[in-house]
Amino acid sequence: MKLIVTGGAGFIGSALIRYIIENTNDSVVNIDKLTYAGNLESLIEVVDSDKYLFERVDICDAEELKRIFKQQQPDAIMHLAAESHVDRSIDSSSDFINTNIVGTHHLLEVANAYWMSLPPEKKNNFRFHHISTDEVFGDLGDSPGFFTEKSSYAPSSPYSATKAASDHLVRAWHRTYGLPILITNCSNNYGPYHFPEKLIPLVILNALEGKKLPVYGDGSQIRDWLYVEDHARALYTVITTGKVGETYNIGGHNEKTNLEVLKCICSLLEKFAPNKPENVGHYEDLITFVDDRPGHDVRYAIDAGKIEKELGWTPIESFESGLKKTIEWYITNPQWWKRVLDGSYSRERLGNTNSQHMDQKLKKITEGTKRVL
Incomplete structure (x- = not known):
C-alpha cells in the first residue's frame, strides 16, 4: 500500500512515518510545508529507505x-x-x-477527484483518514464522564474550532460525495521529537537548564496522555482495518492534572539527571504558577472502548513508562532539541550542521522529490 501522509515532519506525523517504514511493507509520501514545528531531522532514521519520499508542499496549494x-x-x-x-x-x-480549514478543503477536493477517477477495485480500497483531536469536544468540566464518538462538538479555542470545522468538512465529503473517510480523535500526545513549546518537553528542558517550570492557574486542569508511538500504532490500525465512515477515539487511559505531570517529570529527573544546574536543590522547586490562559478547558478524557473492542488496539505504555522513555530520549539526544531551541536548525539550509554524516542524511531527505515510489 502507498500512503500519503500530510504533516509528516511534525511530531505525530514523523512518529507515524517511522512506524510504517520500520514495521510494514508500505511506502510513504510525506507532504509537509515545513513550518516552525516541522523538523525533517525527526525522520533521519528512515530517510535511507526506498519506501520513503518527501515533498515540500503546502496543502493549500x-x-x-x-x-x-x-x-x-x-x-x-x-x-x-x-x-x-x-x-x-x-x-x-x-x-x-x-491550514486547518482551507488546507483540508483543498485536500478533500483533490482527493475526491482522484478517488472518482480510480478503477473499481482501487476505488473500493481507497481511504481518506483524517486525524483530529479530543479538543473538538470542548470541556468536561467537573463531569465524571468521558468523550465518546457520539459526544457533541463544543470547541473552546480558535485551534479546536478549526479542527472541529475540518472534521465537519471530512464528514460532509463522505455524506455528499461518498468519499471513503475515517476520522480519529486523540488525547494529548507526548514522546520523543516533541517540539519544545508543548508542556512535557518544555518542562523537561527547562528543568535541565534550571529555568522556571510554568503551570497555568493552579495546575488542576486534567488531560488524558497518550504516548506518541502508541498513537502511531493506533492510526495504522485504523487505516488498515477501520470501517469506512466511522470515527474512533484514541486515548491512553492516563488522566493527570497538569501539576501531577510536572511533579512526575521532576521526580524522574531526580533519578535520571541528578547533577542539577547550579542553585537548584530539587527540580520541584522550579515549579511556578502563572496566570491561566483565556478559555482554558478544565478536563479532557477519552473513552477508547470502541477502537479496543472493534479493532483490537490498546496502548502499550502507561504514563509512567512512556514518560520515562521520553525523559531518557531528551537527555540522550541534546543535538536534536538544542538545534531547535537555538535556531540552528534551518528549513532553508538543512545541511548546516556540525556533523558530516548528518549533512549527508539531511541532503538526501530533500533530494529527488519528483521521484515516484
Missing part, C-alpha cells in the same frame, strides 16, 4: 497536490497537517484557519 496525486497514485491518505498550538491560536488565528 491545490495544483501541487494534484501533481502529487497524479504522479504517486496513492492507495490512502493520512491527513495530519495542522497548526496545533492552542496559545498560538489565541494570539493569532489566521494560520489555523488557512
